């Protein structure tokens with residue numbers, strides 16, 4: 001079993017004309033865990049992964065596998081398995097045939113083909129034409145390809161995109177299994193909810209910059225505590241909050257106040273003669289914390 005090496009981004013910056021796609025990005029991804037690389041559409045995830053895989057040259061900084069850039073790896077296919085875009089397979093050829101072409105080109109022995117097909121649950125379909133495969137089966141074949149060289153590092157761009165519920169359930173277990181085998185698994189997604197059940201760690205970027213790095217559970221506590229309060233007379237409530245020097249934003253269910261104690265808001269409203277229709281501490285789910293970090297607004 002190959003040992004996973006860490007993925008290291010250090011001060012990576014890349015612009016396309018006036019657009020800064022990746023901005024001084026630094027983080028490390030460790031083996032033995034599934035790490036979610038998260039951010040809204042356009043945050044710079046794909047560009048970062050393309051830089052990591054030597055497909056795009058950064059303006060500055062380095063992205064390496066244990067200190068070695070992809071292009072300098074002596075055996076790239078046996079070190080890193082990567083699936084960036086939805087793989088396109090010739091519809092007239094079988095899964096086995098596709099993998100055989102790559103295996104031959106990379107000098108990988110034929111036994112690996114059956115091993116990877118088994119691993120992704122495609123053994124029974126190995127000799128069928130890919131044209132008849134469902135999207136989920138194609139995704140599995142793409143993953144089989146990434147595993148062909150038995151790499152210690154897996155880099156997967158939006159692998160859950162487009163999968164049906166059964167496929168999603170399968171891939172969650174699959175990613176966990178790969179990490180449990182000691183591999184480094186980096187999985188990008190623009191939806192935290194999509195990968196929440198598969199990842200141990202998160203790297204969150206927005207507008208090309210790192211906004212959060214830590215265990216998935218760290219997202220729960222990082223969100224600033226807030227109180228949600230509403231009144232039949234919102235304007236009067238807003239005026240009372242402003243007069244007390246409290247910052248707030250407006251959400252569908254009320255005003256979100258940068259304050260952890262609902263009692264303080266209740267007292268303040270009472271003192272200002274403002275009737276309240278609701279008052280509670282905001283329940284911050286992981287998704288709320290994520291959206292707050294990436295500037296996605298309030299999902300209340």
Ligand SMILES: Nc1ncnc2c1ncn2[C@@H]1O[C@H](COP(=O)(O)OP(=O)(O)OP(=O)(O)O)[C@@H](O)[C@H]1O
Pocket residue numbers: 016019020021039040041042043044045046047048190
């Ligand atoms: N080849 C390119 N030429 C010009 N602009 C680009 C190019 N590649 C990416 N960009 C821009 O860089 C920014 C980051 O794009 P990127 O695809 O890396 O984001 P992303 O987080 O992967 O988003 P998505 O989930 O939508 O793919 C976007 O503003 C995008 O329009």
